[in-house]
Amino acid sequence: MNLSTANENFRQLVGHNVTYSIPPFQRDYSWSEENWEELWFDILAMYSGEEDAENEHYMGYLVLQDSDNKKFSSVIDGQQRITTISIIVLAALNHLRILISKGIDPEDNTQRAKVLRESYIGYIDPITLKSRSKLTLNKHNDRFYQTYLAVNSEHIPARNLKASEHMLRKAYAWFGSRVESKFGFEDNSGQKVTGFIDSLVDKLFFTVITVTDELNAFKVFETLNARGVKLSSTDLLKNYLFSVLSSDDPHDSILDDLESSWEYITGLLSSESFPELLRIFWNSKNRLVRKKDLFKTIQKSISSKEEAFELVRDLEVNSEIYANLRDPTSNVWNVKEKEALSQLSMFGVKQPMAMLMSAYRRFYDSERSTFTSILEAISVISFRYNVICSLPPQDQEGLYSSVAIKIENRELSSGQGIIEALRDIYPDDAQFSGAFATKQLKTTNSRNQKVVQYILKRLGEKISMDSIDLTTSRYNIEHVLPQKVKSGWDDFSDVKHSQCVYRLANMVILEKSLNNSIGNKSYPEKKLVLSQSNVSLTKNLAERYDKWTPETIDSRQLFLAKQAKGIWRINSL
Template sequence: MQAGIYNFLNFLSLNQQFSIPIFQRNYSWTEKQCKQLFKDILKVSKNDENNHFLGSIVYLKQYSIVVSPISKIMIIDGQQRITTITILIAALTDFLFKNPQDNLSPENLISSYLFNNKEKGSLRYKLVLNDVDEKTLNKIVENLGSNIKLNFNKDDSQRIYKNYEYFRKNINDNNVMNIYKGLHKLLIVYIALDGNDDNPQLIFESLNSTGLELTQSDLIRNYVLMDLDVDNQNYLYKTYWQVIENNFRDKKPKTFDSFIRAYLTTKIGKVPTLRGNDIYNNFKEYSERFNNFEDLVKEIYKYSEYFLNFAFNEEKDNDLRNAFISLNKMGYDVTRPFIMDLYKDYDNDLLDKEEFIELLKYTESYLMRRFICGIESNSLNKTFAKMYEEMMNLNDKYDLNYLNSFKTILLLKDSYKIMPKDNEFMNHFKEADLYNIRTKNRNYLFDKLENFGFEKEPTNIESYTIEHIMPQTLTEEWKEELGSDWEETYKNYLNTIGNLTLTGYNSNLSNKSFKSKQEMKGGFKDSSIRLNKYIRNLNKWNKEEITKRTGRLFKLAKKIWPYPKVDENILHQIKVEHDNRKDKKIPSKSEKLRREYWETLSIELDKGSHNFYPGKISFNSFYILNFKKESCHISLGFTPSFKKIKIQLYIYNSKELFDYLYNQKEQIESELGEKLIWDRRDDKLSSSIFIEKYAYLNNKDNWDKLIKWHIDMADKFSDIFLDRVNEFES
């Protein structure tokens, strides 16, 4: 390796040809970067003492069998700066041809910095870019000094010609000399690598360039291709990698990175973080499993096809594509690694289409039931990262098919990974505010309710809006129709599913009376919306009718998002083996008593509706009621002597959350009607806020009272703390 400081224009004027390797990303500087460079050049031109440091240029000398005085240089880092300065010199040359200046020769600029003047053919060009970039740059430099008007089109590099036009527009008689002077004051640090002794890849990774940040896929592409000889680089890039990148080109920025992240998750069983270069580092580790990079690139190529087929609805089979479209409307990207593995097996004839579609349906059901029940989605990326592996383990051990394995796994999930049962799903479906939710979730919900069973002739709900049947602003006529308890009805039912429907005439319906909403043009009786069929012939709209419609919609919801059912004997066997792995020892009398108490309490919990959901029943002295938060949960418990029962808000590792709540101590205790014990536990990560009560658990006659206290206090804890935790996290 050789390194030093060099004047940039002197460096550019040497008998060299700079080439950008095929694996490097295309030219990507925007007007923003060009504007800053232009500003820096003008600024340094006005100071006779200072120079401007442009950054580093790292290159590798290439050895050629062709005898030529021109040295071929492969740029490892610095492409964006070299290309931009070349574009600026071309724009300056164009200006000088059209606006001659004393002591400034456009011909000298061309022969010194744009062409190797004595060479012919491809060696003639100072800078050789990739693909479209090269064609567009050559079009510019070949026509300098001619009267030909350049026409750029969609086949040209947008960045190259737009930046060229930017510089042309900003060069004028007042600044042309300063630009020329400033260009001569640009310095670089050059780092010349020896291919035999230096590792270009390690040096490339260690650079902290002043250019645009490299994406994880940029780093991965360079890692795969950089150490190969030119022929292999060209073969792998043009046969596989370029095809992949072209397929992602019209997608949102960083979609390719998202694919690589999902692909890696399927391979390593964990989700690479978005911090730093974690995706890249995990890829390098995974790549060591391959004997050659061609096999690795072929695998990435195949998985990219799977990804695009399901994630962007490019699947050719209509039934499967419709299933993908339905799942994608939910917007849960965390499922992608799992779906990609399923698609791989489908592609290899290990999974048939019908079963694949059923797996997608139950994936929707799992996600939707959790959403309706307000269970946070933070943990889903880890859940789906392991889902396929868990399925395969069950397949092998119990000889189950894909679908029954998946259903069994969903039924075994507990705590914050749980799939809500019908009872919990029903309670939340009936009572939840389903109007003030994210638009994509609301659209998905009403799309499914409207079109289930009519998929061949679906209603396009995007042309409709959500209508409150009982309006958001009540008139006196509406209050009279709702009855004496109109305030309670309005408060409890306004935004619930039973009071919501679809209409194309939202502004016309507004807060008109129920009868007017039925009879008017575009009203419920005219409506072709299936959700309005039940409403057409009703005589009134009040709490009873809202409740009835809610019940009808829930019956439909259970069909759309079913709870999984499997052979009870197999499920019991798997549960027993699952529990035995955790509880290998024979439980003591006290442990049996604890479990029996929690089982009895669990039955009572199922009878009501709560803002938490039960954890797994065990022999422990505590029973977790998940708070639908990863930061904390409610825990019921009692002391080992069984003389005290307690309830606590257990905070995992956030002293900030504890302090936030402690600052509201007086108000919280006032709302609860009890004094709390506030244990910050400065020597530990966790904290606790709890209350204890003397009780005697050994006497089962007391259990009804103890269970009632536990459940009542759990509801109070949930009501008091949930909003505050949400406020803190927001």
């Protein structure tokens, strides 16, 4: 990896005769008062005069991408911090301007302002009166920053601003009021505020990581993120994808169009979901790529603006598919599809997403029933493979991706052929019923509670023709052998209790009104309450079993396992 690292303070950073630019499609300025306050308190702590005060403040990582001439660097990560420090310097410059306007040491303060500006901000062209800044913000923020904060700070507009411009204006005013409060309008205020800034730039340290291309920047990001450093993956992905598109100064209309596509995608998805979309989308059309190799692979595949433009457009379309696949309540789904997607969400199964994305593109509009049958089959496979048999999920992803590519290439063109291609991850009846007969699901977390309710509901529908509406708050899960045993359970040693309490056979769906009175009572007492339930499968347990022992639980779960293999089944496999 071609990179260099160095620890540098802000003075060193801006003193290299290098200008820094935030790429056009990096996120806008977004720091809020909470961030400003935290930084300001850290700064003041260095000047508290206390014996244990820190002599410097660590600002974290600054990831830069160098240009060929070494006089220009793109800020890949750290734009919020470097922008905020510049605003603090600009607030100090504004305070010097106010001192000068009040006639307080005007000659010296004018010279001080000139030195501070040229050292840390840039200079103002004497002819155009425009700032030649050491820092250029992104396309949404730079005009406001250069025009008002860096040059014409006496007349900063407060209306008709973008949200991020409002944040820049507020930051400038917030730090301005802190500088004014700290240094006031005394005869020596100019000297003090200048000395403060000149000292501060030596005390704010970064770990500067300089790379030569976006791929290396992403590798750095991954390494830092793995070590707990909070960086924005969405920002980095954005910079990576648009770097090809924004080279050679394309027309603003092209960049605006591309940005519109990007904003549409990020509007649908969170920053955490975006990298997952990219991986699933890629694996739905190409050979399976692991997360660590994804960006290297994409970089090799994108060699022109046309290809990059096509990728972003394709992502825009597929982001909507992905968002809908993650949302079972979306109105694009019919009843059967909503049910299957709700089950996948409840199971926490994500491995089929690339294949489902391919199947959606291929069948949703032209052969809707085929798509529905594939989705229902995936739900059954996931229940058998992931929920009950607890087989390695990583073994699934490769097969799902290969089937996705075959759908994309029209090598698999029928629903039956696609389902048949998944046979290797469909546990047969013997394996499934064997795993079901011993299955435990610890109901101490909400996901398992929902899964157990779902299983018991489906079993009740098959065995007793029960119709239970779990969307109401009327029911919950009752553990026949209580989770905490007091007395009346002599057949269960501590070991046997831990082995039996979360067995599926030991759990029933029960009305809350009855469950509130049952507590940790003995089985004979519970039996009387269970027999009053309107849930047939629960009532039948009380009628069928006079005693509740480890052997009883084994017997009941074997019975349930036989029923289960007929419920969660793909007849063609």
